[in-house]
Amino acid sequence: MKALQKTAPTFGVEFREVPRPVPRPGEALIEITAAGVCGTDVHIFEWSGGYDFMARLLPLTLGHEFAGRVVEVAGEAEGLAPGELVAVIPSAPCGSCAHCLRGAAEHCEHRSAKGTSADGGFAPWITVPVVNCLKAPNGVDDELAALVEPLTVAQEAVLKGGVMRGDRVLVVGPGTIGQAIALYARMAEAAEVVVVGKNDPHRFETLRALGFLDLIDTRDGDLETALASRFAGRKFDIIFEATGVPEVVQGALTFLRKEGVLLVAGIHPRPAALDLTRLVRERHQIRGSQRAPRHVWPRVLDSLVTEGERIRHMITHRMPLDQGVEALELARTRQASKIILSPVTRKRSS
Ligand SMILES: [Zn+2]
Ligand SMILES: [Zn+2]
Structure with a gap:
């Protein structure tokens, strides 16, 4: 599959051919249907400071604001069924550091974060822990679900x-x-x-x-x-x-x-x-204030049920993933506010 990656600690990004990921036990394979371009992606694209820690992790697929359909689940599905639309929490605690072991996972210092420390959502598929998948309520579609992270x-x-x-x-x-x-x-x-x-x-x-x-x-x-x-x-x-x-x-x-x-x-x-x-x-x-703790996610999903149509105005551009470089340029030059990239042709039911 083609993924939009940061490959070097300098200006720019590029598409690279990478293997489609295979879910490990406890993970779901997600077909990404909407991924938002964020200021963070722009900073990383420009390499303008603040993300130097990424240099040792390259190449890395960008994109941390994404939603998609469950394709398959390895192991316990915990209520997730294939075809379901989920918003994905992009970061996960390590589970083994002192903070994680004493039950304070929000303080984990070895957190992995899709799109900044692990391969992210500017790709057709991604694997994520099942526990990071939140089912979108009725009335919340792919692009709204991709807005949940910001x-x-x-x-x-x-x-x-x-x-x-x-x-x-x-x-x-x-x-x-x-x-x-x-x-x-x-x-x-x-x-x-x-x-x-x-x-x-x-x-x-x-x-x-x-x-x-x-x-x-x-x-x-x-x-x-x-x-x-x-x-x-x-x-x-x-x-x-x-x-x-x-x-x-x-x-x-x-x-x-x-x-x-x-x-x-x-x-x-x-x-x-x-x-x-x-x-x-x-x-x-x-x-x-930075990343939200987990309990904020369902609250935001609920707010989309009532406020979704107004919140949708935040999306100013919808572009195919293969125009990801152009999208980053539009965001960088502030010609676009929020761009949603869609790796697959979105099939609207009506
Ligand atoms: Zn963001
Ligand atoms: Zn930890």
């Missing part, structure tokens, strides 16, 4: 940020994670959700389709200037940083109320400078 990242950020009814929320970063944070903050009944971006008309278009009209474009200056002119003196309860631009962190804190929470979800290629005295005086809380 949605869980955003839902986890909103939970960690502690968004409550009536909160004023600022989301810095208009990409998929920022969009989904805005969505889950609204579902948590935030009173106000403002999203900031920089010269990103396509992602702003997506945000409008999602129902977010309070958008701030910082194209003509820095974050502080743009926010000051709009919100003179008014501060936010929770600010989400989803840009990966370190300079944003200090700027955003200026607009955080006393004891407010800055939740950092972006991956930053450089350290950020912080005025810690101000942090102390304002009693600001800075929290980090």
